[in-house]
Amino acid sequence: xxxxxxxxxxxxxxxxxxxxxxxxxxxxxxxxxxxxxxxxxxxxxxxxxxxxxxxxxxxxxxxxxxxxxxxxxxxxxxxxxxxxxxxxxxxxxxxxxxxxxxxxxxxxxxxxxxxxxxxxxxxxxxxxxxxxxxxxxxxxxxxxxxxxxxxxxxxxxxxxxxxxxxxxxxxxxxxxxxxxxxxxxxxxxxxxxxxxxxxxxxxxxxxxxxxxxxxxxxxxxxxxxxxxxxxxxxxxxxxxxxxxxxxxxxxxxxxxxxxxxxxxxxxxxxxxxxxxxxxxxxxxxxxxxxxxxxxxxxxxxxxxxxxxxxxxxxxxxxxxxxxxxxxxxxxxxxxxxxxxxxxxxxxxxxxxxxxxxxx
Amino acid sequence: xxxxxxxxxxxxxxxxxxxxxxxxxxxxxxxxxxxxxxxxxxxxxxxxxxxxxxxxxxxxxxxxxxxxxxxxxxxxxxxxxxxxxxxxxxxxxxxxxxxxxxxxxxxxxxxxxxxxxxxxxxxxxx
Numbered sequence: 001x002x003x004x005x006x007x008x009x010x011x012x013x014x015x016x017x018x019x020x021x022x023x024x025x026x027x028x029x030x031x032x033x034x035x036x037x038x039x040x041x042x043x044x045x046x047x048x049x050x051x052x053x054x055x056x057x058x059x060x061x062x063x064x065x066x067x068x069x070x071x072x073x074x075x076x077x078x079x080x081x082x083x084x085x086x087x088x089x090x091x092x093x094x095x096x097x098x099x100x101x102x103x104x105x106x107x108x109x110x111x112x113x114x115x116x117x118x119x120x121x122x123x124x125x126x127x128x129x130x131x132x133x134x135x136x137x138x139x140x141x142x143x144x145x146x147x148x149x150x151x152x153x154x155x156x157x158x159x160x161x162x163x164x165x166x167x168x169x170x171x172x173x174x175x176x177x178x179x180x181x182x183x184x185x186x187x188x189x190x191x192x193x194x195x196x197x198x199x200x201x202x203x204x205x206x207x208x209x210x211x212x213x214x215x216x217x218x219x220x221x222x223x224x225x226x227x228x229x230x231x232x233x234x235x236x237x238x239x240x241x242x243x244x245x246x247x248x249x250x251x252x253x254x255x256x257x258x259x260x261x262x263x264x265x266x267x268x269x270x271x272x273x274x275x276x277x278x279x280x281x282x283x284x285x286x287x288x289x290x291x292x293x294x295x296x297x298x299x300x301x302x303x304x305x306x307x308x309x310x311x312x313x314x315x316x317x318x319x320x321x322x323x324x325x326x327x328x329x330x331x332x333x334x335x336x337x338x339x340x341x342x343x344x345x346x347x348x349x350x351x352x353x354x355x356x357x358x359x
Numbered sequence: 360x361x362x363x364x365x366x367x368x369x370x371x372x373x374x375x376x377x378x379x380x381x382x383x384x385x386x387x388x389x390x391x392x393x394x395x396x397x398x399x400x401x402x403x404x405x406x407x408x409x410x411x412x413x414x415x416x417x418x419x420x421x422x423x424x425x426x427x428x429x430x431x432x433x434x435x436x437x438x439x440x441x442x443x444x445x446x447x448x449x450x451x452x453x454x455x456x457x458x459x460x461x462x463x464x465x466x467x468x469x470x471x472x473x474x475x476x477x478x479x480x481x482x483x484x485x
Binding site: 036046302317 | 389396406408411434435456463471
């Protein structure tokens, strides 16, 4: 009978842009158990509510993540607006929706590139990131920032998108969609990708639901949870269906992200067609006094911002529950029983954002 | 409804396990656990969701009170319970995966229990 050994995976590893550590208990080449350790880059951002006034804290919230920063800022603002009973102008809600979807597109393209790189498909990596640049260019043009947008504020947004710019953005989406179809075709049909991902890291529907999986990790296992269906921002006025796959393997999680890029293109088109004229912000009066959980759908899944105020300029508590944190228990489950060589692909398949998780 | 209404029920710690079991039986998924220190009291929120209906249980304990783990009901709760232990020093009893204070490798023990900031006291090594 073979001996059990423990192989450390991370915190430094070629497929990990950020540090997470797994102790992999192996029997021969098979993983029997995976024990995660985090906290290598814990920043304590949540405690900064004691040092920053609530309107300023949106800058901290945005810096939780360098990929989906806009949605962090928006979700925090939603929580404060709910506590303060602020009615955000409808145009601002549509602008938030548009920027959220551009964030999703650039995040998914970033992940697709990293995923291609992890399985040794360098050319596909470059093609994905080349296309991502065009999304970042739009974010930079419309918000002023490629990575940290800074365009969301309590009560609305800081910047408007002029009508002619919006028309051009929608026009450019046709070319973007055409180029992405070529990439999507490779991700969904290439034999080498299918060989590395089909049947690998399977997470059952039941495990995905009960272990708290969110985002493409859950939807790849047939769990149709997409917080955009709650109707926050302008999503209540947009028609779309959550993208769901049922196989629960790495291929399914990849397919969800590929198809969600097309879904995001469609949402931006709808939002651009429906966006009303009008104000883009209301001025908050007073200070937040109360508590609220605000939820939104990040590229990686359900994001929760909890805020608690006591009527002063400083919040008592900000709690950020990121999707990667709640996807760790499902990751532990899907690693059990896999081959050692598949561990990097499985870890990457949940699109881990350690910076987010470490807050 | 654009946002979740705050559906919070404050309960005694002794009723926690029974209430969480009810949520599990009804098909709710665990959304998150979090802890907030208000004065010398720790508020712990347990959040659940079923078909986008958000429900929240809240217990209030002092720093010495032991809190029962819900990881026997929701396996994935261990990640939040270890986080609460490591950041706030909450004593959670019966976790299915107990990292013994080593999930978050922070320089300071229980940094959120009594947060201090640069400028208010010397940083280690200065």
